Every structure is written in structure tokens, then in C-alpha cells.
Amino acid sequence: MTVKTTTELLYAKKYAQIKKELNEMNSVDLAELLEQFSQESMVILFRLIAKETAAEVFTNMNTERQQALISTFTEKELKDIFEDMFMDDTVDILEEMPANVVERILDVTDKETRSRINELLQYPQDSAGSIMTTEYVDLKKTMTVREAIAKIKRVGIDQETIYTCYVIENKKLLGIVTAKSLLLNEENVRIGDLMETHVISVRTHDDQEEVSKLFQKYRLISIPVVDTENCMVGIVTFDDAMEVYQEEMAEDIALMAAVQPSDDSYFGTSVFNHAKHRILWLLFLMLSATITGTIISRYEETISAIPLLVSFIPMLMDTGGNCGTQSSTLVIRGIATDEIRFGDLFKVAFKESRIALIVGAALALVNGLRIILMYQDPRLAILLGVSLMCTVYLAELIGCMLPLLAKKVHLDPAIMAAPLITTIVDTCSIMIYFAIATHLFAL
Amino acid sequence: MTVKTTTELLYAKKYAQIKKELNEMNSVDLAELLEQFSQESMVILFRLIAKETAAEVFTNMNTERQQALISTFTEKELKDIFEDMFMDDTVDILEEMPANVVERILDVTDKETRSRINELLQYPQDSAGSIMTTEYVDLKKTMTVREAIAKIKRVGIDQETIYTCYVIENKKLLGIVTAKSLLLNEENVRIGDLMETHVISVRTHDDQEEVSKLFQKYRLISIPVVDTENCMVGIVTFDDAMEVYQEEMAEDIALMAAVQPSDDSYFGTSVFNHAKHRILWLLFLMLSATITGTIISRYEETISAIPLLVSFIPMLMDTGGNCGTQSSTLVIRGIATDEIRFGDLFKVAFKESRIALIVGAALALVNGLRIILMYQDPRLAILLGVSLMCTVYLAELIGCMLPLLAKKVHLDPAIMAAPLITTIVDTCSIMIYFAIATHLFAL
Known part of the structure; x- marks a missing residue:
């Protein structure tokens, strides 16, 4: 309707x-x-x-x-x-x-x-305990399949899932039995002979993000939650795990765009709150960017002598920012999916260095041709070629290392994304650019 | 082990x-x-x-x-x-x-x-047909619960899921029966009386992303796939839907960082392929950034007169880029989760305008104070205040509108993210900055 x-x-x-x-x-x-x-x-x-x-x-x-x-x-x-x-x-x-x-x-x-x-x-917010439910079907290992099905018939309607049943003894979790094996086995088989004893479970205080990753890895429908004494206290079902995954993704993406994450939807957030979620990062990044400005102002004489130099600043800054964005984003994703760990730092840095060589050389070449055609000035082409290669190299390296270092000191790697990396890379690339320029043009 | x-x-x-x-x-x-x-x-x-x-x-x-x-x-x-x-x-x-x-x-x-x-x-890649399986339990509406369970016992072991069974007549899908209702109902109840006839289904050629969204929205374990004549041809299970969701997220995030998406993992991609996935966007963005450079070179006289003006370029460019990143990211997410549609264009633009007013005013104020303290020059404070407000306003507006326009012309909204928006906003903000500067300082 x-x-x-x-x-x-x-x-x-x-x-x-x-x-x-x-x-x-x-x-x-x-x-x-x-x-x-x-x-x-x-x-x-x-x-x-x-x-x-x-x-x-x-x-x-x-x-x-x-x-x-x-x-x-x-x-x-x-x-x-x-x-x-x-x-x-x-x-x-x-x-x-x-x-x-x-x-x-x-x-x-x-x-x-x-x-x-x-x-x-x-239970602490974002813990397994906070997303679990206490409504599940518990069986005894001495029951037969017939008795188990009778119990499900009796209590199942009120349980969040009946597709995985939990075999409990003295509050301890012994194993699980799926509805599939109940349906496929003979009525007089004992639950104890049927149950799967290698059970993947989580603790009440485990992080909900880790719980949601287990669901994805093992394709679970539900997972049992046990306390510190291994007593069964509840279950988390796949719909809640999926919701957690979506929330965590939304949080990461917001952080990567320098927006303070919130649980509310776009239209559900007021104009004032939207502004509040964005303003602190913007202020911090704006003030950081003045460092780059200070460096430029040290080269006022150089600029007065060759004002043309200024016109290449946007290209250099943007390219540095883009390279940093690319490598930091890929590394942040790799960390989130557990592919990249802190121990891989040098492996990642080495890989990014080689990528930077190829990318930097290609960009320097194209840009060099453009400058030769437009300004017929080989010194300018060399200045920009070297600056571009250094910028790309630094950007890729900073972009891949900062998220890993953040992870190491228990910060969210996602904050080391595009906006922050861009600001840092800007400062470096402008320093390199003007240092080379003063040398090359003997100013 | x-x-x-x-x-x-x-x-x-x-x-x-x-x-x-x-x-x-x-x-x-x-x-x-x-x-x-x-x-x-x-x-x-x-x-x-x-x-x-x-x-x-x-x-x-x-x-x-x-x-x-x-x-x-x-x-x-x-x-x-x-x-x-x-x-x-x-x-x-x-x-x-x-x-x-x-x-x-x-x-x-x-x-x-x-x-x-x-x-x-x-079936076309990325279609429901390409991720479905043909192994499911089909029942007849004239069967009783006892007969249905007997059929599951006979064929269930080879099916990917038995938790949703499909009631079929002349190849057409009539309804579904869950294993839960089979277990909770009496043995002589007819499947026809038990089945749920309002079934959520997809077509073989539906986009896999839409299929995965249905799983999330309705918390499904499996979904039936029907052909153009409404004949049942297969099912998609939740583990495959979850995989699709993860792939699509990874693709969006890569695009948003100006990286050409690929199915391979970070370490699974060679250095050469990494470079290949990044280089085209970088070249395009680098050459676009020269437009901003050309605008700056038109103001060489202004720069020679007041070289200090150059030192504010990084701050202005970074702030514009960051505001554009924030609004475009939130809008791209909103489009991906179906919260924001093209029809909301003006609603979103109006909201972002108001956010821009608050954010722009705050940034201009803080920056104005800094300039007054550092340079004791109110004209400079006004120049940067007005430029910042205009830049923020334009960045938020461009950032929120371009993804929606991309969606309208059937492009992936994710390409209208940080890198591209930054380049566009740069050009605008530099134009505004120098235009105001020449007026204000009567150059």
C-alpha cells in the first residue's frame, strides 16, 4: 500500500x-x-x-x-x-x-x-554483550532428536532463531546443533552424538566489530556469547552483526572525510549538528595549513623574482594530496579487513615506494612535456619533474605509514586519511619545491 | 593447529x-x-x-x-x-x-x-543470476508438514540452505515455508495453508547490489530468483549477499580515493597493477589542476606587489578541499544507502547552504583573529574572511550536488568524491580570492 x-x-x-x-x-x-x-x-x-x-x-x-x-x-x-x-x-x-x-x-x-x-x-557500548539477546533454544546432550524437536515446538516461537540450538550443561556451553542436522537425522539419535563441539564463540566484552568480522569470515547465522567463566549468556544473530558492520563502515567513511561520526542519518541530523560534526576538524586542518603558508612566505624574494613559480603550487599540492589519499585509503581498508598488520609496515612501505617510482616518473614525464611545449624552459621542466617525483614519493610513504602507526598507538587508522595526509604532504612538497627552485635558478 | x-x-x-x-x-x-x-x-x-x-x-x-x-x-x-x-x-x-x-x-x-x-x-556479471545457486528445496502446496520434512530428509543434505523452502507449481513460485514454521507446526498441516505468499524475490538480471540491499533491509537468509516469466530458477543465500556488499563497499571506497577498483587484495596486486590503477586519475587531476595555475599566473602583477598573498593559497585550497570532501562523502553515502535521491537535490543544497554559513563564519572568524594578531592588517582579514566564506559555500554546494548529478546521468556517484571536487573547488576559490584581493588593495 x-x-x-x-x-x-x-x-x-x-x-x-x-x-x-x-x-x-x-x-x-x-x-x-x-x-x-x-x-x-x-x-x-x-x-x-x-x-x-x-x-x-x-x-x-x-x-x-x-x-x-x-x-x-x-x-x-x-x-x-x-x-x-x-x-x-x-x-x-x-x-x-x-x-x-x-x-x-x-x-x-x-x-x-x-x-x-x-x-x-x-555491558559496555560496542561490546558483544550490548548487542546480544538472551532468547535462544538450549538443549541437553542426553536428549534425543525427537525430544529436541519437541522442545523447539514448545519454546521456539519466542526465540530469535531456532536454526542453531545450544547444548548446555551446568550453564556451560558444550556444543551446537543446527536445525539442519535435527531435520536430517533419525528421531532417536542423541544430541550428544550429533552436536558440533568446535564452537566459535565470543566473550561478553569482545568488541562488536570483531564479532561482526567472525560472522563474515565463517558465514554464521548466530554466535554464542559466553562470560569469563565460559557460561553461556546469550547469542548474537546475523542481522545484528550486519547492522554493526554497516555502522562501523559508516563511521570509518565519515572519519576518512574528517567528519565526526554520528549514528543519525543525513536528513535526521540538524543543520547545527552537521556543522558541529565538521567544524573542529576544519579548524584544525585550516590552522595546520598555515604552516605551509609560512614556508611560502619565507620565499617572498624568490616569488617576486619569478612569479610564474606560484602558478605550479596548486598542481603540486593537489597531486601530493591525491597520491596520499590513494595510498592511505588502500592501507586503511587493508587494516580494516585484517589484511595489513603493523608488522607489514616495511613490506607496505617498500611496495608503495616502488609504486611511487612508476607513478612519479609518469607524472613528471607528462608534465615535463607540457612545460617544454608551453614555456620552452628546460629548467622549469626539471624543477617540476624533481618536485613531482619527491612529492609523489613522500605522499605514498606518509599515506601508507601513518594509518599503520595510528593503529599501533590504538587510534582509529581512518583519521589518517585524505584531509590530514593532504595537509602534511602539502608542507613537505612546498618545502621541496622552493628549495629546488632557489638552487636551480640561483636565487 | x-x-x-x-x-x-x-x-x-x-x-x-x-x-x-x-x-x-x-x-x-x-x-x-x-x-x-x-x-x-x-x-x-x-x-x-x-x-x-x-x-x-x-x-x-x-x-x-x-x-x-x-x-x-x-x-x-x-x-x-x-x-x-x-x-x-x-x-x-x-x-x-x-x-x-x-x-x-x-x-x-x-x-x-x-x-x-x-x-x-x-548471466551478466554483477547480476542476481551470476551469484545464485540452483540447489534449493522445492515443495508442493498439497504436501503435509510430515511429507515436507521427509522430502528435506531425502534431499536436504545437498542443498545450500534448508531454512527456507520454496513452494512451486508448474515451475512458478507460489510461496515460501521456513524450517521454523515446519518445526513449530503439526505434522498434518498442509503446506498450502502454511506458506507465506507475499514473497520478496528478484529477477535474474537484477543488479547484485540491489539484491544485497534487500537482504539488509529485510534481514533475509535467502531470496528466490525468478526469470521474466516468474518461473523460479534459483536462490541467493545471505553469505553471498554479504560478500557482494563488501565488494561494492570496497569498490566505492577505491573510487572515492581516485583509485580504479579491483577485486584483488592489497598484497595480491602487483606493484605495476597498483600503479596502473592510480595513474590515469592522477594524470587527469594533475592536468585539471593546471587550470588553477593558469588563473594564478594571470595575477602575476598582484603577486609581485604583495607576495604575502601567496602564503594564504594553501590554507584556502585545503579548506575548500576539506569542505567539499565532507559534503560529497556524506551525500555519496546517503545515495548508497538510498536515503538521498535525485529529487532531494534542492533539499540537500538548501541544507548544505545553511551548514556552510555556520562553518564559513566560524572559520572566517578564527582566521580573522589570527591575521589581526599576526599582521595587524584588517584589509587582509576581510579579504580572507570573505574568500573563506565563499570557498566554504561553493565547496559544500559543489560537493553535495555533483554526486547527485552523477547519479542522474547513471555515473557512479563515488567518482564525484574528494579528489575531483577538490580540483574544481580550488579553481573557484583562487578566482574569488584574487578577484577580491585586486579590488580591496586597488591593484
Whole structure:
């Protein structure tokens, strides 16, 4: 159903038809549709959604709309929604809500759930514990496949996934059994004989980014989370891992563009906040760039003598910046995907040096030809050729080494991207350029 | 098992122990381990792997190693490996192998498989058809849950996933049934009553990037692929969708850094190829930057009169570049995540204009104070204040609009990133700067 047809039906008060059509949509599309209406219409539409999918639709809406809905909910409605919700989604929502709303939600949840929520809320942000859910199917190794399937039939509807079941003994994780092996094996086989005991698991305090990398590497659907005593406390499912991956990517890309990362979308961020996220880096980089300016001002005499020299500054600065951007970006990606480690520093530097030789020579050659044709001045061609080669060489080297050094001192390598590298390379290339120029033209 | 212990065991010829330890590892780790050995040792180790996992380990190795292994395989071994492999993995491998290897592989596959492989090989690169597999569980709507489970028991072992089964009638896709609902429902319920008929599907020629977005949006484990007549031809599973997502991200990031994207890893790319992927953009950008140089050379008299003016060029150029990078990166991300569309052009431009006002004013203020303190020259402060504000404004506007315009003319928005925007903004900011300077200082 589109926004337009829904609006028409709402206007005509054809609620029965709206209800029928809404309930043919899936929860993601429903959430998207509802978000486009005014609060008043949204509340009406939300009440027309089938009870079974209401919690899921609610989970998929943005924080602002969730808060608006909660403010119109009766205690009974609030209780129903949050009872149907998975634990990790509840915790996600609670983390975004103001204190009074959190209190209202906790008031309607039963004592046991409340204490589990409070436990989950205590895990550090960005840890495996903070994204896990406590709803999973646990089996005993003495069970048969028949008994295991009976248990899934009994409890499965409330679990986030039933496709991996966890074999537990004294709270400890012994192994996993997939729904596939339950379906493919005979009913009287023991779970203990069926389970896979080499289980990939994570600790509650592991970084969520590492968790998401395990999902990608081993193509998992879910991963068990254990505490320091190896007791099973929850699972992370692949949809949450994928979300983490996307968030981390967005964060890296923002940092690489010298923008302070934020969880909000482009349109969801106010003009003032956009400015705030950009201004500090810009100020820092602007003031750093004045160093390059200071170097230039030392060569005022040279410039007065040959003003033409100035006109090559943009080309030199841009080329240095671009080379630095290329090598730093590739190295930052390599670090993020675990291909490049700090131990590879010299290997990477050696590789980039050789690349710089080829690239620098090619650029110097093309530029030399251009200058000979335009100015018929071989000294100028030599000056720019040598400056370009040095700039390219330095840019590639700085570009590949700074991200690795940042990693070593536990900074995010992504901050060593284009903008910062450009500023550093600028200073170096201008120094080289004028130093060679004064020598070559004997100024 | 680590490389070191494996080497020791190999040297001591303790094959039985190696075999035991290898077979406790999972296929991803095994592939990673084997890749670190010389070809000779790798072949020995590979032969010690259990037959059931050999195909999976082989699938997880890189192309170079796969080719080396194939060259040592007997026809029988080749047949065994490729018989155990999923269709989509076979096609992936065939696409990377030289013609004579492809021929050897096709020779050992049976006629039916060969004709299915040939069909899959014909789908355009980057299409849903090229990443799908034809191995899935199909059910009839007249079956009961008991019959469906019996069918899964019979054919499930060879299918890439059994967690979503597809209800087919006359080759047409009627609906889907999840393993969860099979496990949670009574044995005599009919599949027709159980199936979900609002199925999200893709066409064989749909772009793989769009397919991967559907997985993220709807948190799918697999998605059915249908042809133009709505007949079901295969499925794409979430691991392949995740791989596509990663590839597309890597491609975008490379493009944004003015590097021609490639599928190979950093170390897997030769120095020459690295240089080749970078040089064209660098040349293009270098020659574009000479335009800025030409503009500067028109103001040689101004520069001779006040050489100090030159020292502010780097700051102005860098700030313009950084602002352009910030806005273009955010807009490129917004386009990639479908948040920003071409229709939002004016909305985005208006937002960026307001951001530019705040950012520009702040930068001009800080810089003005610095100039007053350092040079006690209010005219210089005004010149740079106005130039900075204009530069920031133009940079934000160009940075946000070019990616959207690129999208409109079906170019990849990622090419309108930092490097290109920087070059364009440079030209504009230098023009503004010198125009204001000649007026203000009456030169």
C-alpha cells in the first residue's frame, strides 16, 4: 500500500480495508510506510496492525516515532508490545529513550525480564554483550532428536532463531546443533552424538566489530556469547552483526572525510549538528595549513623574482594530496579487513615506494612535456619533474605509514586519511619545491 | 593447529596425527592454514583432509592456490571435489580459471550439471543470476508438514540452505515455508495453508547490489530468483549477499580515493597493477589542476606587489578541499544507502547552504583573529574572511550536488568524491580570492 492510497482510505474512514491491506505487508515496509504519516494518522494506522506483527513494526521504526507512539500507548498496549519484543531490541530502544520513558517501560515488564534487561544494559557500548539477546533454544546432550524437536515446538516461537540450538550443561556451553542436522537425522539419535563441539564463540566484552568480522569470515547465522567463566549468556544473530558492520563502515567513511561520526542519518541530523560534526576538524586542518603558508612566505624574494613559480603550487599540492589519499585509503581498508598488520609496515612501505617510482616518473614525464611545449624552459621542466617525483614519493610513504602507526598507538587508522595526509604532504612538497627552485635558478 | 606445529608434524611425517588435528578444524580456518604452505606441502595436507570437507576447504582458498591444486588432481579427485561443491561456488571458480582448466573441470562433470553450469555462466556479471545457486528445496502446496520434512530428509543434505523452502507449481513460485514454521507446526498441516505468499524475490538480471540491499533491509537468509516469466530458477543465500556488499563497499571506497577498483587484495596486486590503477586519475587531476595555475599566473602583477598573498593559497585550497570532501562523502553515502535521491537535490543544497554559513563564519572568524594578531592588517582579514566564506559555500554546494548529478546521468556517484571536487573547488576559490584581493588593495 502506498502513502497516497493509505491517505485516501484514511480520509474515507475505510478502516476495515486499511486493516486488511496493512496486514498483507511485511513489518519493514509497514514501519517505512507509517513513518511517513503525521503523528495522529500514524497512531490510527498502528492500532490497525495485527497484534502479532505490531512489536516487529515498532522495532523497525526510528527512535523519534517510537517515542511518539509510546506517549500515546496505554499501559496495557505498552506491556503487549514489549512482551512480544526480543530482548536485544528492547535494550536498543531503552538506550535511546529519555529516563521517564525508560521508567514507564520497565514498570510494565515483569520482574524477571526487568532484571535481565538491567544486566544487558550494563555491558559496555560496542561490546558483544550490548548487542546480544538472551532468547535462544538450549538443549541437553542426553536428549534425543525427537525430544529436541519437541522442545523447539514448545519454546521456539519466542526465540530469535531456532536454526542453531545450544547444548548446555551446568550453564556451560558444550556444543551446537543446527536445525539442519535435527531435520536430517533419525528421531532417536542423541544430541550428544550429533552436536558440533568446535564452537566459535565470543566473550561478553569482545568488541562488536570483531564479532561482526567472525560472522563474515565463517558465514554464521548466530554466535554464542559466553562470560569469563565460559557460561553461556546469550547469542548474537546475523542481522545484528550486519547492522554493526554497516555502522562501523559508516563511521570509518565519515572519519576518512574528517567528519565526526554520528549514528543519525543525513536528513535526521540538524543543520547545527552537521556543522558541529565538521567544524573542529576544519579548524584544525585550516590552522595546520598555515604552516605551509609560512614556508611560502619565507620565499617572498624568490616569488617576486619569478612569479610564474606560484602558478605550479596548486598542481603540486593537489597531486601530493591525491597520491596520499590513494595510498592511505588502500592501507586503511587493508587494516580494516585484517589484511595489513603493523608488522607489514616495511613490506607496505617498500611496495608503495616502488609504486611511487612508476607513478612519479609518469607524472613528471607528462608534465615535463607540457612545460617544454608551453614555456620552452628546460629548467622549469626539471624543477617540476624533481618536485613531482619527491612529492609523489613522500605522499605514498606518509599515506601508507601513518594509518599503520595510528593503529599501533590504538587510534582509529581512518583519521589518517585524505584531509590530514593532504595537509602534511602539502608542507613537505612546498618545502621541496622552493628549495629546488632557489638552487636551480640561483636565487 | 598453527603453521608451526603443522610444519613440525609434516617434517616428522606424523600424518595420522596431522589428519586427526586437521579434521577438528573448520573449513575456513583450514583453507587459511593451507594457503600458507608451499605447493608441495599444501597438496600433502589437502589429501589428509576428510572427504566431506575437502570441497568446502577448496572453495575457501584463493584462485591461485585452487589452480595449483587442480593441476595435481587426478580426474577422479577433480570429479569428487566438484561433485560436492555448490553450483554457485563452481561457477565462481570457473569464472576465474584459464580455459584449459575450465575444460578439465567440465569434462568430469555429468551432462546435466554441465548444462546448468553453462546456463549460470551466461548471466551478466554483477547480476542476481551470476551469484545464485540452483540447489534449493522445492515443495508442493498439497504436501503435509510430515511429507515436507521427509522430502528435506531425502534431499536436504545437498542443498545450500534448508531454512527456507520454496513452494512451486508448474515451475512458478507460489510461496515460501521456513524450517521454523515446519518445526513449530503439526505434522498434518498442509503446506498450502502454511506458506507465506507475499514473497520478496528478484529477477535474474537484477543488479547484485540491489539484491544485497534487500537482504539488509529485510534481514533475509535467502531470496528466490525468478526469470521474466516468474518461473523460479534459483536462490541467493545471505553469505553471498554479504560478500557482494563488501565488494561494492570496497569498490566505492577505491573510487572515492581516485583509485580504479579491483577485486584483488592489497598484497595480491602487483606493484605495476597498483600503479596502473592510480595513474590515469592522477594524470587527469594533475592536468585539471593546471587550470588553477593558469588563473594564478594571470595575477602575476598582484603577486609581485604583495607576495604575502601567496602564503594564504594553501590554507584556502585545503579548506575548500576539506569542505567539499565532507559534503560529497556524506551525500555519496546517503545515495548508497538510498536515503538521498535525485529529487532531494534542492533539499540537500538548501541544507548544505545553511551548514556552510555556520562553518564559513566560524572559520572566517578564527582566521580573522589570527591575521589581526599576526599582521595587524584588517584589509587582509576581510579579504580572507570573505574568500573563506565563499570557498566554504561553493565547496559544500559543489560537493553535495555533483554526486547527485552523477547519479542522474547513471555515473557512479563515488567518482564525484574528494579528489575531483577538490580540483574544481580550488579553481573557484583562487578566482574569488584574487578577484577580491585586486579590488580591496586597488591593484
